[in-house]
Amino acid sequence: MSGFSADLLxxxxxxxxxxxxxxxxxxxxLAAQCGARVIAVARTRADxxxxxxLAGQNIEVWEEDVTNESFVQRVRALKELHGLINNVGTNRVAPMLEQADQDLDDVVDINIKSMYRTAKAAAAKMTESGGAIVNMSSQMGFVGSPNRTLYCMSKHAVEGLSKAMAVELAEKHIRVNTVAPTFVLTELTEPMFKNPDFKKFVYDMIPMKSLATTDDVANACVFLLSDLSAMITGTCIKVDGGWTAR
Structure with a gap:
């Protein structure tokens, strides 16, 4: 568990x-291993x-599409909620002049609108007990990059949204932060790194010369959900190996 206490959450x-x-x-x-009661949301039943x-009885699973109103209402119907990792996102990689209007709509709907609605519903459940929200951002929320105008736009929006939420919700004892990973090696991104030019571009931009792992990102998220970060709100943990420090 990377050093976290089993009763942290x-x-x-x-x-x-x-x-x-x-x-x-x-x-x-990781949240379940740290003692939290986790509600895991995804669209694919097999996952x-x-x-x-794998994770045991601490996890309740919801087969839901976060863009649907039914999901938002289900969140609002919860008896209690202390934390949210607002992780859903998508990308459409292409030169700006070739981006279709549908690509714009898809990225805005998933990366911005659904994040806002989910955070709003979650915050409504936290007003009595307090809580912590982690909105998943990206290093692309701080820089620009070729062929990623839509993604960069959406992640800059996530950073602005999170700062505004943090200020507005602070008096309700709700903390709001972001985690901003660099490229993370997953089943979805692994094929991208078979392109030697792309691989060189990424590694040349990261001073630590390595990709993030999913555990690296999870560690940052769980820290921000926990009481270890009780005085931290309106900021970002960049899990980017130094990309944005250049």
């Missing part, structure tokens, strides 16, 4: 979206079944 109910694969899956597993088998 005991007594806390944590919602993790995009929990079927990659970063979200690692976050759900949720395997997650439940």
């Amino acid at each position: 005991v007594g806390k109910s944590i919602l993790v979206t995009g929990a079927g694969k990659g970063i979200g899956r690692a976050c759900a597993i 949720l079944v395997s997650l439940r088998q």
